Amino acid sequence: MDILVTVLQEMWSTLTEMAPYLLFGFAAAGLLSMFLSRQYVEEHLGGGGSLSVLKSALLGVPLPLCSCSVLPVATSLRKHGAGRGATAAFLLSTPQTGIDSMLVTYSLLGPVFAVLRPLAAFVSGVLGGWLTNALDHRGGESVPACIECSEFCCAERDRPGRLRRAMRHGFVTLPADIGRPMIVGIALAGLIGALVPDNYFAGWADSGIVAMLVMLLLGIPLYVCATASVPIAAALIAKGVSPGAALVFLMTGPATNAAAIATIWQVLGKRTAVIYLGTVVFTALTSGLVLDRILSGAGRQIVHTAHNGMPSAMGPVSGVALLGVLGYATVVPWLKRLKKHPAGEEPNER
DSSP states (O other): OOHHHHHHHHHHHHHHHHHHHHHHHHHHHHHHHTSHHHHHHHHHHHHHHHHHHHHHHHHHHTOOOOHHHHHHHHHHHHHHTTOOHHHHHHHHHHHOOHHHHHHHHHHHOOOOHHHHHHHHHHHHHHHHHHHHHHHHOSSOOOOOOOOOOOOOOGOOOGGSSHHHHHHHHIIHHHHHHHHHHHHHHHHHHHHHHHSSSSTTTTTTSSSSSHHHHHHHHTTSSSSOOOTTTHHHHHHHTTTTHHHHHHHHHHHHHHHOOOHHHHHHHHTOHHHHHHHEEEHHHHHHHHHHHHHHHHHTTTTHHHHHTTTTTOOOTTTHHHHHHHHHHHHHHHOOOHHHHHHHHHHOOOOOOO
């Protein structure tokens, strides 16, 4: 019982630290979606060349797309004339970060992490796109039809009201997309905080390439979304993992899920899929080494000082509000689907 109470206390502490920033991130992402719609992305990122790669990587960093819509937008880009390089750059930079995860990163890990993480995502997108253009010269092949996204988060264009649609994207679509992974991430952070002794990883995982390779092997098969990965990384740093090794985990976890690799293999080909994985590995390790050099000796104090200055009442109030947002966004759509298609009844094909 004592262990359970400690885990719950760690989970609540993490939740209250990130909640004010995450709620603000939801609002900012909703407003951003008013200007960066799927149609806008397709219009401005079509075509090939280095400029398209730069634009794809740059727009992919803050783009408020849920994970179920990243892959359809990427295949739609390809279908509407985007080159392999631009499509690869979009797929590389988009899942690694977003405006909501930037703010959560700042809340739990501080400003250096918050700046370097999106910068690393952008660099990986540009590098992967350029390498794809340079090493994959095939042309003239048939382009697969767009992958359709049937989730409610991809059908917002049918709803009236621009601001209302933006707020729905920020406080319903994104929370529904990251709700369950976020809860799992906070739970894992609570378990690590409660069960792993202080400085447990010190000595073998506090610095160096070995610790980063371990995080790389952990992050590649273990998919966690960009926002949900932050509390896990903060808990690992608090127990002795170096900031650079944690950054490797933050980059590889969101970028290397099986669905993304399968889509790249199908839409862009085997060679581009290999370039994609190689780019993620290289940029993650390089970024980790750079961050450890910048934050040499900082270690766990990052976690303890990143959220200083927040009014004491702000955290608990925001934590309760965040639980309400996540609960509404995940439970209500499930109840609607259950009511529309009762158990054992297959939905009608349109």
